[in-house]
Amino acid sequence: MTARIYKNKKAVPFFLIPAFLFMFVYLYYPFVQNIINSFMHIKYIGTSGGELNTPVLKNYITMIQDPKMLIALKNTGIMIIATIIGQVGLALLFALLVSNIKKGSGFFRTVFFFPIVISATALGLLFNLIFLYDKGMINQILQFVGYLDISTNELIDWKAEHAMFTMMTPVIWQYVGFYFVILLTGLAGIPQELYEAAFIDGGTKWQTVKYITLPLLKNSIATCVVLAVTGALKVFDLPWTMFVNGMSDTWLTGTYMYSKVYSDADYASAIAVVIVVLGVVLSVVVNRIFRQDADYDAS
Amino acid sequence: MKKATALLLSGMMALSMVGCGASDTATTEEPTTDTAAEAEDTTSAPEGGVTIQVTTTYAGEDTNAQNYKDAVAAWEAETGNKVEDSSATSDETFKSRIVTDFEAGSEPDVLFYFNGVDSNQFVEQGKVVSVDEIRETYPDYASNMKDDLLGASPADGVNYSVPVNGYWEGMFVNKEVCEAAGVEVPTADTTWEEFMDICATIKDAGYTPIACSLQEVPHYWFEYAIYNHQDAKTHNTLPTSADDEIGQAWAAGLNDIKGLYEDGFLPENTLTATDAETFQLFTEDKAAFLIDGSWKVGGIESAVDDIENFTVTHVPGMGNRKSTDEIGGLSMGYFITRKGYDDADKQAACVSFVEYMTSDEVVSKFAGTSVTALKNGAKPDTSSFTALGNAALEYAGSFTGISPAVQDNLNEAARAPIFGDMASIVKGSVDAADAVAEVLSIANE
Structure with a gap:
């Protein structure tokens, strides 16, 4: 009976067609339409583009000369590096540590994963209060420990003086748990026999991590890095909640695109196209880097 | 058995999509303008039991935030209708939200908003109803106001909104x-x-x-x-x-x-x-x-x-x-959106709501120290100032x-x-x- 149902393929389209239609209507069609929109002149978002821009590549030419877009690209580049080091790096460290403890691993899994379930907007408001100028948590602590002069009410304007740090900290903090879970799952797939053999051969902890864990975890790390890079390219909600309108030159490609949606829809479409292109290119680059490593290791 | 289950599941999946579509059609289907025409004898007194969506800027630290709540409660008690209110403090974020709502087709039935160029987009797209069109069915609509002070749209010079307080x-x-x-x-x-x-x-x-x-x-x-x-x-x-x-x-x-x-x-x-x-x-x-x-x-x-x-x-x-x-001036007013007005169930309630909120009594309470468009002028109660x-x-x-x-x-x-x-x-x-x-x-x- 089981074999027969797998051989009979007649039911397959019933499952695939609705899902395909859903993907077509809500992903592929808007995606293609967005590319077309990036060449059109659209007066209001939601209205169809009446005519092509003059010149057709107007939005892309503007983008090259747009200082805010350059700031957004630079900041996004910084965000990508920060997410790779801060999110994937920390997640890897936490995963290695948690996989090496016998008691309390469940507790740490929950603690590290918890920020993921909180909405980005709520986190943004939370960190707004933490970094608040007057009566903010960090400034109060710094005054309490004497780093800031409480008699003159000396305060740090985190959103002006350390804007990128203030923006990236919650973003990194929120997603560490996500990559932590992926890497922990990858670690669970490594056969224990390899560690036992290394232990018998006198291998140290660091040597087992370097020569067993990291090479066998490479695919999981590559997945995490690709997700981190593409995620950094489109990150929007948390930075927008904390730094509305690119306050203190904190534009990211995602936030800059959104800021243009209601005032210049076709330009926003062009930015969205650039985000997708960058995402694809960087994903390919990351995959190439990890594949090169594989060839090197194999040799 | 498994085959039957598989077919049943796929059928349900397909039906659910069709169902979603059908549901959307039902909720977004606009009543024809004939519906409005048929309501020739209609007065602005609604039958009750209708819920309308309203967005205003009477929120947060606005002087009239509480007055607005009181007036809404009084109108609800008087008519038996309900207001789903989504008022918010007026700033650039609020304006963006309103634009988004209109573009997404989720605009309110009644909107208290800027009557300058901020509303040009809605006027040009025919998403708000003119005072003259409403008066064709409800002749007394905004009759207590001076027409030349209503705040004509810069887009076409036509009155769409009814102001409260300047x-x-x-x-x-x-x-x-x-x-x-x-x-x-x-x-x-x-x-x-x-x-x-x-x-x-x-x-x-x-x-x-x-x-x-x-x-x-x-x-x-x-x-x-x-x-x-x-x-x-x-x-x-x-x-x-x-x-x-x-x-x-x-x-x-x-x-x-x-x-x-x-x-x-x-x-x-x-x-x-x-x-x-x-x-x-x-x-x-x-x-x-x-x-x-x-x-x-x-x-x-x-x-x-x-x-x-x-x-x-x-x-x-x-x-x-x-x-x-x-x-200073009169820069905001109540708009009735096309979505709310063309809904036969909501039309009278929308008109009634705006008429109530722009009546001499309510406007006098809201006006405080500011100007109004009332023909009889505002009579604020200064004893509680x-x-x-x-x-x-x-x-x-x-x-x-x-x-x-x-x-x-x-x-x-x-x-x-x-x-x-x-x-x-x-x-x-x-x-x-x-x-x-x-x-x-x-x-x-």
């Missing part, structure tokens, strides 16, 4: 801070130069002279700063170029704001603070002056313990602008000239080079004249 903008003063710093409260005779000296003294005394978030709400200072280089007759005119007389006035005004920033008269975090943060400086006796609208009177009253410590006065003027030449309310009444009666806010002639996109990038202007990375040119470039697109 507004004025003035400078609220924390008297305790002034006293502690050893300065007098500015008056109608205080010049701009004297005001700068007052600010310097307040700053030296360890207080913030001016509570203002340039990041979030630079609007009021922009308005008065450029007004100071114009007069009441010329203020409500857009420049034709950054080089003409008005364009130069705008650039000079922006440079005055830059001067305030460089002199340290604004909060240290003015480029990152929210309006709520700077307002808190003012109400907690850390800042002396706050330029805001007449709607802020109630916000201050509810935020402070001793309202006697607060008053409102004229923004010191320079050049041709007397300090008593102010910003606080010291600040009385000061506001006196202030509103001392204008020698009044001009609408010129920024209302610009849409959100055109305002962005100034209001969205004030930090760059005051820090000098963007020249004020270039910002004005950019505004005009977008406005003329």
Whole structure:
């Protein structure tokens, strides 16, 4: 009976067609339409583009000369590096540590994963209060420990003086748990026999991590890095909640695109196209880097 | 069995999609205009049991936030209808939300919104109903208002909205801070130069002279700063170029704001603070002056313990602008959206709601010290006014000239080079004249 149902393929389209239609209507069609929109002149978002821009590549030419877009690209580049080091790096460290403890691993899994379930907007408001100028948590602590002069009410304007740090900290903090879970799952797939053999051969902890864990975890790390890079390219909600309108030159490609949606829809479409292109290119680059490593290791 | 289950599941999946589509069609299907025509005998008294979506700016620290809640409750009790309210404080975020709602087809049935260029988009797209069209079915609609003061749309000169209360903008003063710093409260005779000296003294005394978030709400200072280089007759005119007389006035005004920033008269975090943060400086006796609208009177009253410590006065003027030449007018009103009006179940309720909220009694309660479009004029009950309310009444009666806010002639996109990038202007990375040119470039697109 089981074999027969797998051989009979007649039911397959019933499952695939609705899902395909859903993907077509809500992903592929808007995606293609967005590319077309990036060449059109659209007066209001939601209205169809009446005519092509003059010149057709107007939005892309503007983008090259747009200082805010350059700031957004630079900041996004910084965000990508920060997410790779801060999110994937920390997640890897936490995963290695948690996989090496016998008691309390469940507790740490929950603690590290918890920020993921909180909405980005709520986190943004939370960190707004933490970094608040007057009566903010960090400034109060710094005054309490004497780093800031409480008699003159000396305060740090985190959103002006350390804007990128203030923006990236919650973003990194929120997603560490996500990559932590992926890497922990990858670690669970490594056969224990390899560690036992290394232990018998006198291998140290660091040597087992370097020569067993990291090479066998490479695919999981590559997945995490690709997700981190593409995620950094489109990150929007948390930075927008904390730094509305690119306050203190904190534009990211995602936030800059959104800021243009209601005032210049076709330009926003062009930015969205650039985000997708960058995402694809960087994903390919990351995959190439990890594949090169594989060839090197194999040799 | 498994095959049957598989077929059943796939069938359900397909049906659910069809179901979603059918549901959407049902909810978005617009009743034909015949429905409205059929309701020829309709009065604005609804049958009850109808729920309408309403969005206004009567929220947060708005003076009339509580009055609005009371009026909505009274209308609900009187008609048996319900209001799903999504009112919010008026700022650029609110305006973006409204635009998004309209574009996404989730606009409210009734909207209290700006009747200037901010609503051009809805007018041009036919998403709001004109007063004349409503009067075809409901002849008494807005009949208690002066038609020429309703606030015709700049898009086509047609009336779409019915105003409630007008507004004025003035400078609220924390008297305790002034006293502690050893300065007098500015008056109608205080010049701009004297005001700068007052600010310097307040700053030296360890207080913030001016509570203002340039990041979030630079609007009021922009308005008065450029007004100071114009007069009441010329203020409500857009420049034709950054080089003409008005364009130069705008650039000079922006440079005055830059001067305030460089002199340290604004909060240290003015480029990152929210309006709520700077307002808190003012109400907690850390800042002396706050330029805001007449709607802020109630916000201050509810935020402070001793309202006697607060008053409102004229923004010191320079050049041709007397300090008593102010910003004010009727810039907002109730719109009935096409979505709400063409819904046969909601039409009468929407009309009834607007008629109730713009009746002589309700408008008189909301108006306070501001102007109205009522034929009979507003009759505010001054017996319950606080010291600040009385000061506001006196202030509103001392204008020698009044001009609408010129920024209302610009849409959100055109305002962005100034209001969205004030930090760059005051820090000098963007020249004020270039910002004005950019505004005009977008406005003329």
